[in-house]
Amino acid sequence: MTRISSYGSYINTIRTLTGGQSAIDDLSTQLNTGKKSQDVAFFGTQSQRLLDLKSELVRRQAYSQTIDQTMTRVKSYDTLMDRMADMASELSSTTRLPQGPGATRISSVTNQSAGAMKVSVDDINSKFKAEATYTISAVPSQTGPKGSFDITVTDGLGGRAVNTVNMKQVPPQVDADRFIISGGPGDGAVIKLNIESLEGSGISSFDVSWPDMASTREVIRGMTVELESLLNERVGDRYLFSGSRYNTKPVDDIVAAKQITRTTLVGERGDAGETYEMILNGKRFTYVTTGNEKSLDEVFSNDTGTGLVDQIRQFSDPPFNVTLSVSNGIVTATANDVKEKFTLTSHVYDNGTHQNVVLTAPDAIDASQAPYTVQEASETQRQIDNVKFHGTEADVGDVFNISIGSRTIVQNENAPPQVIIAGPTKYSYAISPTDTDILRGNAPLPTDAPGQVPSYTAPTSMSNWVAQRMAVQINADPATSVVASIDPADDTKLIFTAKDVNSQFQTTADINNSGNQTRMITNDLPPLAEQDTFEGIVNPPGLPFYDTDFAKSRQVSAAYDIAKLQVDDGLSVNYGVSSNDPAIQKLVSGLRRLTAAINRPGDYGKLMEEGRNLLTDAQNQLRGVHSRVVNAAATMDNTQTRHQEAIAKAQGELATIEGIDQNDVAVRLQSAMSTQQASYTIAGRMQSLSLINFLA
Known part of the structure; x- marks a missing residue:
């Protein structure tokens, strides 16, 4: 009977060891997690409340995290829109940009054939409209009285004026020395020449510029680059102003216009065997004079279809991305699309002059x-x-x-x-x-x-x-x-x-021996120098010309999508801005007029006034768009505060239900571990008894 009782005591000791270890594990888990239990059922009647609190906490934390992530973009919108409004204000200010282009600077005339023709410019009675190098050429007149010369003034930009001058005519000709430019951005310019001598063919040239516009040009070009940069701002993995086309760069050159390049013929038809050359996009075209040309214009286009422009139009491998027109000895090459660029150069290889x-x-x-x-x-x-x-x-x-x-x-x-x-x-x-x-x-x-x-x-x-x-x-x-x-x-x-x-x-x-000094002068027109009609405001889903998708499609709804965020159940805010927003379109349109003004000084005042009016409207609208962004940010801030307060409240209630008294748990854990240690000692002694000793 004694032996059975001893064996039962041994079994009880083993059970005590197992139970004690379980208690230690539970208390250790509580101490490590700060919770009474990971099992909801442990909390009995408070189980449902616990589940509700955890669900509320997850929902609030998700909203809070999303708001935090989005606020970076919202703050960027805030900064960028504020800057755009300031730009509109600065550009519309007469303090920053003067009302006039300033004084004209006319260089000294270079007379390359002073022995035949020598001229100077009457600064007081001349009125210029474009920055250019003006070329004056004189050739014997075929229609005027004996001893007459046809003097042509060109600006290399499409402007031209021709007068027949006879220095020996009595009484002297009236206004024969007054040239009115027709065509190009310098149309309407008046050039009064002082013709000191005119005894043969000659070439002269001079430059016209507006030095005072240098700072104005710098401001406008600088803000153009800055605005393009602002509209192409990227935060994280998306462009801010591209609508829902997150990976699409929203804008290209905001002052882009179709490239226009002009080639002007200067001089008169002369010898046979002279070579005229035009190179378009690397392809060379030549025309060799026959001596039978009725006018020099046949170098460009003639009845036989062998002129330079005739050849270029016929070339189709591949076809060129330009449209060519010829008028009055001037070739105008215009790109077929705003985004297409081309190169055009020209040269004349003459036979030289015969030295009689x-x-x-x-x-x-x-x-x-x-x-x-x-x-x-x-x-x-x-x-x-x-x-x-x-x-x-x-x-x-x-x-x-x-x-x-x-x-x-x-x-x-x-x-x-x-x-x-x-x-x-x-x-x-x-x-x-x-x-x-x-x-x-x-x-x-x-x-x-x-x-x-x-x-x-x-x-x-x-x-x-x-x-x-x-x-x-x-x-x-x-x-x-x-x-x-x-x-x-x-x-x-x-x-x-x-x-x-x-x-x-x-x-x-x-x-x-002044000879026939024939030339071809080729120049690219400055951006918007001839723009008289500017693009209006485009309504959704239409794209303004500066949108990067404009070349592929004229309508893209996604370009107008505004970033939206749900900040709480039943509450969403619109915080994004599209680069195609009417306010931004007006800002771009105003900036384009200012660009045209600095490239067409003759119309500076008119274009500046139009640009300032648009920029004033743009400024007001940009402030409105900015206010919407600010309001969205405020709503997000307020909602974030409510979420944080609700999270704190839920966490407090959860702590009350699930939480432990760490000191109490620590004491109980220490006691359990001491008891467990004693149990191990007893168990160790019992393990030292053999079966023979036990049966004895």
Whole structure:
């Protein structure tokens, strides 16, 4: 009986050890978690309340976390919209941007052929409208009176003016030196030239700028770049202003316009074999003159379809992204789309100029004093001079000059000899394209005037033709003291014979080899320099031109989606802003007008006023959009506060139900561990008893 009782005691000890360890585990868990139990059933009648509190806590914490994550974007909207409104305010202020473009600066004129043409600009009576390099070219007129030149002024941007000028006309021409530019951003500009000399073809140039606009230009361009940066702001994994197209960059160049490049022909048609070149997007096109062109414009387009523009239009491998038009010697290349860019360059490879000269007559009596006199005047013979044009060719624009001055001695029987001095009289002939046509047989000879000497004959060379024209001109002068003729043995030599014996004259001759200085001037127009009609406000789902999806689609609803957040049950706020918001569209539109103003100084005041009016409206609307963002932020802040308060309350009630007294639990845990240790000691002693000892 004693042995059975001892065995039962052993079994009870084992049970005590197991139960004690379970109690220790429970108390340790409570101490580590701070909760009485992880089993809801443990709390009995408070179980449902516990579940409700935990559900409320999860819901509130989810809203709170979402608000925290979103507030970064909302604060960014707040900052960005405030800056945009400030930009509109600054740009609409006359303090920041002056009302006028300031004073015009006109550089000194560079006269490349000062011996033929020398001009300057009358600053006071000129009025410019565009910053440009102005080119002045003079060529012999084909339609004006003898000795006239057609002077063309171009600005390289599509503007052009042509006047026929004759410096010898009496009375002088009225306003022939006043040029009114037609076409391009400089349309309407008035250029008053001081023509100091005009004796042959020539090229001159000068620059026009508005230095005072430098700071204005810097402000406008700087804010353009800044606005593009603001609208393309990215927070985390999404663009702020792209609507629901989170990974789509919202805007491109906000002042973009179709690229416009212009090529202007300067000069006159001339020799055969000259090469004109245009390179479009790396593809080279050339035109070689035949000498039969009716006008220089045929270099661009002609009936045979071989002009430069004709060739470019025919090219289709691949087709170019530009549209070409030709008018008045100017090619306008326009990109087919705002986002498409192209490169266009041009060049002229001419034949150079023929350097004609007038040499001393080989049989001159006194080469140093009278280089052309081959027979002196006396009481029995007439003076004879020979002038030979060396070189059979000449260029359009070359000017041949001969001056003749006379000294006649009249013998009187009862009085001293009388000396009559006249001159010198200058005779000039400038080669025009009509002369090249006559030389090639493409134009008829001029009709002889009554009593004309000599009669015109088909020219054998340009020098022969000039000799004929000069002889006719000299002989037509009733005051001349000589008779001009062509040497039968050399049709490029002029023979001047005094009309009277004992009549002396002095001949001088020279050639101005100014030549035909043909050019092609190619320039890109500044952005919006010709923009007269600006885009209006686009309504959803339409896209404004600056949206990155504009090239693919004109309507995208997602571009207008505004970021929205549910901050509580039954409460949502709209906090986002689209780059296509009407307020931003107005800001962009106003900025575009300011850009046009700095690129078109002639219309600066008008464009600035339009831009400021739009920017004032934009500022008011941007403040309204900003207020909406601020209100959304305030709603989110208030809701976040309520969530935090509800979370704190729920956590407090949960702590009351689930919480423990850590000191009490710690004491109980220590007691349980001591008891368990004692139980292990007893169990250890019992384990040392063998079965034989136990049965004994």
